[in-house]
Amino acid sequence: MPARADRPKMIFHVPFPLNPGATSASGIRPVMMRRAFEDLGYDVIEISGRHPQRRAQIREVKRRIASGLRVEFVYSEAATTPTGLGEPVTWQTSVTRDIAFLRFCRRHGVPVGLFYRDIYWRNDEYAQRVGQPYTSVLRWRYRADLRGYRTAVDRMYVPSMRMAEVMPYTDLAKCTALPPGAVIVETPAVEDPATMFYVGSLGHYYQLQEAVRAFEAVDGASFILCTNAAQWESEKSGYEHLLTGGATRVVHATGSELEPYYAVSALGCLFMAPIGYREFAAPLKLYEYLGHGRPIIATEGSLAAEFVVQNGIGWSVPYTAEALRDLLEELRRDPSIYREVAARAVAVRAEHTWKARAAQVADELAQAAPVA
Incomplete structure (x- = not known):
């Protein structure tokens, strides 16, 4: 949807490329949430892609915010991997750039919400599947992400509050459940309930x-x-x-x-x-x-x-x-x-619906009070 001066602006950030053809829940969800914010009437400023793309996008958006761009809020979704490590490592790789950008937005008065997908990485099966020394390195980075969110995020969105209760380095008072959304499809009734x-x-x-x-x-x-x-x-x-x-x-x-x-x-x-x-x-x-x-x-x-x-x-x-x-x-x-x-x-x-989920985020972040 083309940008319009009369539409409120929000930033949609993910540390990975969006895939409109995704078939897994982790790929479907960010695509549907981005679309839902547009359906609510927001001019969506997207930051996504691999490291070189995000680096350029972040630099440009930071320049615009510092120059007075009004942004209502930032909505971000964490990757299933530690931030910055879900793609081949190159000289442009950074494990801190994305979270530092969220922190920058808060310092400039823009409320930030982030959806954290799961904590499968804490399970024994994860360690068995990944093996050592990778498990120790990746768990170190997962924990570093959660510590970073404490100063980079106003509201932490989770699939359920039960998950939030077992997440390390997490303030429960900042957490809100934001489960997936539904796409309404009119489907005929079926006579046989079995x-x-x-x-x-x-x-x-x-x-x-x-x-x-x-x-x-x-x-x-x-x-x-x-x-x-x-x-x-x-x-x-x-x-x-x-x-x-x-x-x-x-x-x-x-x-x-x-x-x-x-x-x-x-x-x-x-x-x-x-x-x-x-x-x-x-x-x-x-x-x-x-x-x-x-x-x-x-x-x-x-x-x-x-x-x-x-x-x-x-x-x-x-x-x-x-x-x-x-x-x-x-x-x-x-x-x-x-x-x-x-x-x-x-x-x-x-x-x-996904639109209801996006509306929840917009309403809650409008009430947030980021650190100046």
């Missing part, structure tokens, strides 16, 4: 065997499991022996290719083996299901299940095939239960 759609990864963090067992045990039920072909090839040995009744269909699709599967599925699936990470994770797919007006079945004990129950948009179920089977059969016996929850999902979803 039809469910899962879209996402498979593997250690995403185990759906009990969901498959449940659907295979319900006559005429349908479970569409959508993941990429490579992950299915890697994980199918853990599922093939469960495919006994023809209820489960494995597909590979992305983007608009998903819509036919949403159209024939009454439920969204977050029913997967519980792990500690899910106690504070806010999965993007929850809001994708919600955007389609689909009630959600989530594993008991997860943050997603808590959200689903609090908002009346689905069910929290223990991770057993028997518990899921019983729920499916109950919904079939009394479809009015399903229809009531589906109507609630359609009513609630407008409160959880």
Whole structure:
């Protein structure tokens, strides 16, 4: 959107290139948030790209701010890697430039908010996957980022406050939950509530065997499991022996290719083996299901299940095939239960769009009082 003098200005900063074609949550989220700020009416000054691009952009924006440019606020999103280390190291690499820029903005009276994605780097599995000495070096830089944010950021946005509670070097009073947003898609109603759609990864963090067992045990039920072909090839040995009744269909699709599967599925699936990470994770797919007006079945004990129950948009179920089977059969016996929850999902979803998330940021940062 072209800049206009009558539009309020905000800075959108990420220490990596934006990818409009991203398929992972970490790539989708910043693209959607940037678009949402434009939809709110802001003239977005973007700082993104690799080190040479950001270096030039930062230099120019700092010059303009020092010359009197009025900026309402800065919204930044941290990378999944330590700041500055998510790309090949060259002579222009800096692990401090991006955070120093945020600090510069605060000193010039511009409120700064930053979204911090996750703390997977603290897990033992991260150390096993990355190995030494890289784990020690990267963890040192992750901690340095968090220490830097203490003076560079007015408001720290996190997927959930549960995550904020276990983040080191973080002032809880400065933290606010900012989960993903929904894109509203008008999707036709489905008559049979015993039809469910899962879209996402498979593997250690995403185990759906009990969901498959449940659907295979319900006559005429349908479970569409959508993941990429490579992950299915890697994980199918853990599922093939469960495919006994023809209820489960494995597909590979992305983007608009998903819509036919949403159209024939009454439920969204977050029913997967519980792990500690899910106690504070806010999965993007929850809001994708919600955007389609689909009630959600989530594993008991997860943050997603808590959200689903609090908002009346689905069910929290223990991770057993028997518990899921019983729920499916109950919904079939009394479809009015399903229809009531589906109507609630359609009513609630407008409160959880990307535009609503951007509006939250704008409202909160307008009240911030940065250090002069």
